[in-house]
Amino acid sequence: MVITQIGDFTRSCLIWLDPVFKHSQLGMCEENEIGLQLSLVKRKKRTSTMNAPLNPAVNEKKLNAKKMHDHILNHLDLFRRNANQAREERKVPQENINILKEAGFFLALQPKEWDGYELDPQDFFRTQMAIAEACMSTAWAGGIIAVHPFQLALMDRRAQEAVWTENIHARISSSYAPMGKVEAVDGGFRFSGRWGWSSGSDHCEWVFLGGICPGEGYRTFLLPSEDYAIVDTWNAMGLQGTGSNDIVVEDVFVPDYMTHKAEDGFLLTNPGVTAKSAPIYRIPWAQWFVRVVSTPAIGACKEALSLYKQLILAKASGDLSKLSGDTSTQERVAASINDIDEMETIMFRNFDRMVSQVNAGEDVPLEERIKYRYQASLVIDRSMEVVDRLFSSAGGSSVFDGSDIQQRFLDIHTARAHVANNPTTFGRNLGSTSLGTENTDFFV
Numbered sequence: 001m002v003i004t005q006i007g008d009f010t011r012s013c014l015i016w017l018d019p020v021f022k023h024s025q026l027g028m029c030e031e032n033e034i035g036l037q038l039s040l041v042k043r044k045k046r047t048s049t050m051n052a053p054l055n056p057a058v059n060e061k062k063l064n065a066k067k068m069h070d071h072i073l074n075h076l077d078l079f080r081r082n083a084n085q086a087r088e089e090r091k092v093p094q095e096n097i098n099i100l101k102e103a104g105f106f107l108a109l110q111p112k113e114w115d116g117y118e119l120d121p122q123d124f125f126r127t128q129m130a131i132a133e134a135c136m137s138t139a140w141a142g143g144i145i146a147v148h149p150f151q152l153a154l155m156d157r158r159a160q161e162a163v164w165t166e167n168i169h170a171r172i173s174s175s176y177a178p179m180g181k182v183e184a185v186d187g188g189f190r191f192s193g194r195w196g197w198s199s200g201s202d203h204c205e206w207v208f209l210g211g212i213c214p215g216e217g218y219r220t221f222l223l224p225s226e227d228y229a230i231v232d233t234w235n236a237m238g239l240q241g242t243g244s245n246d247i248v249v250e251d252v253f254v255p256d257y258m259t260h261k262a263e264d265g266f267l268l269t270n271p272g273v274t275a276k277s278a279p280i281y282r283i284p285w286a287q288w289f290v291r292v293v294s295t296p297a298i299g300a301c302k303e304a305l306s307l308y309k310q311l312i313l314a315k316a317s318g319d320l321s322k323l324s325g326d327t328s329t330q331e332r333v334a335a336s337i338n339d340i341d342e343m344e345t346i347m348f349r350n351f352d353r354m355v356s357q358v359n360a361g362e363d364v365p366l367e368e369r370i371k372y373r374y375q376a377s378l379v380i381d382r383s384m385e386v387v388d389r390l391f392s393s394a395g396g397s398s399v400f401d402g403s404d405i406q407q408r409f410l411d412i413h414t415a416r417a418h419v420a421n422n423p424t425t426f427g428r429n430l431g432s433t434s435l436g437t438e439n440t441d442f443f444v
């Protein structure tokens with residue numbers, strides 16, 4: 001039996017699917033051909049299936065997801081009030097971090113063995129989108145920090161023990177660009193370099209950093225805070241509150257077991273994943289990360305649309321009849337609603353399929369991974385279309401410092417600078433592999 005999460009959180013429901021019930025839901029027209037007796041059997045099976053109790057593990061997961069989401073929803077107004085502080089301090093306010101911790105957001109993807117929730121991606125990203133409606137910087141930095149326990153769960157158990165044995169709430173930032181100078185030595189590597197865009201690093205005790213091992217290929221290196229320095233460089237036009245500063249490392253030793261091979265992530269041969277691991281850890285790591293740096297824009301688009309409607313209604317002084325002839329505004333609103341819905345629907349559909357596959361013990365096919373990677377990279381371009389459409393007609397007040405809709409405009413455009421949000425190479429890879437050539441992207 002498979003459980004599928006469908007629709008917006010406020011309309012979420014559990015659809016119980018077994019072969020007969022799925023058939024009866026999707027092919028009711030066939031009942032007339034099969035006959036009344038079979039129809040009655042199906043209805044009886046459907047009733048007994050829907051009345052069956054939830055699997056305790058599934059029930060616990062859903063309860064944790066709901067508790068986390070509700071806690072976040074109850075604090076969205078506070079995130080909005082703290083937005084100015086985030087911009088001024090150029091990092092996520094500590095109060096916001098505390099709320100994410102209290103909600104269990106940083107435990108969402110952590111293994112149960114380390115007191116985590118092992119939530120499904122749909123629940124995680126639904127909550128990240130909600131955070132982004134209030135503050136995209138908090139959703140961006142908080143989401144990146146929160147997704148890192150998933151990668152750590154893929155690594156050698158000794159790496160997990162190093163981070164979580166004394167503190168299950170230890171947080172990890174990252175900068176995955178292969179900027180590290182790597183020298184292989186006995187038992188590990190000498191490592192040094194400088195990396196940018198380490199979002200939320202001021203709130204973390206560890207960092208993931210990228211480097212190329214000579215003769216082998218890309219690895220992620222996990223370092224404790226005493227092995228690196230944070231350099232305050234983050235003066236950006238948008239996402240000001242992410243604290244995406246530079247990381248500097250000067251010739252430190254990194255044990256081999258504190259690294260993660262890109263090859264293992266691609267081939268799903270991750271040393272931390274065993275037969276006892278939860279199925280979600282068989283979803284390719286890349287599919288999580290490319291969504292964590294694009295999904296906040298969907299939430300920001302929702303908020304931009306809400307702000308735009310408020311501005312338009314304020315201009316009409318509450319007289320909706322004044323809007324009846326404003327077809328341009330109506331079309332802008334309609335197009336934005338549709339774009340947001342399409343982005344959200346594609347993301348949830350993709351994760352619904354991946355979760356269903358790994359729960360059934362199947363791998364996610366490479367061709368689908370390539371397609372999902374491309375679709376994730378399109379989110380920011382689509383989001384820019386939405387926010388540009390709205391901002392361009394939001395009125396004179398929107399251009400002044402402190403404008404809420406302007407902040408969404410700046411945040412979304414800044415997110416486009418992340419390499420994962422440039423669809424060019426990912427689109428070419430999807431097109432070429434669909435025509436029979438070899439895959440060239442191994443972070444899928």
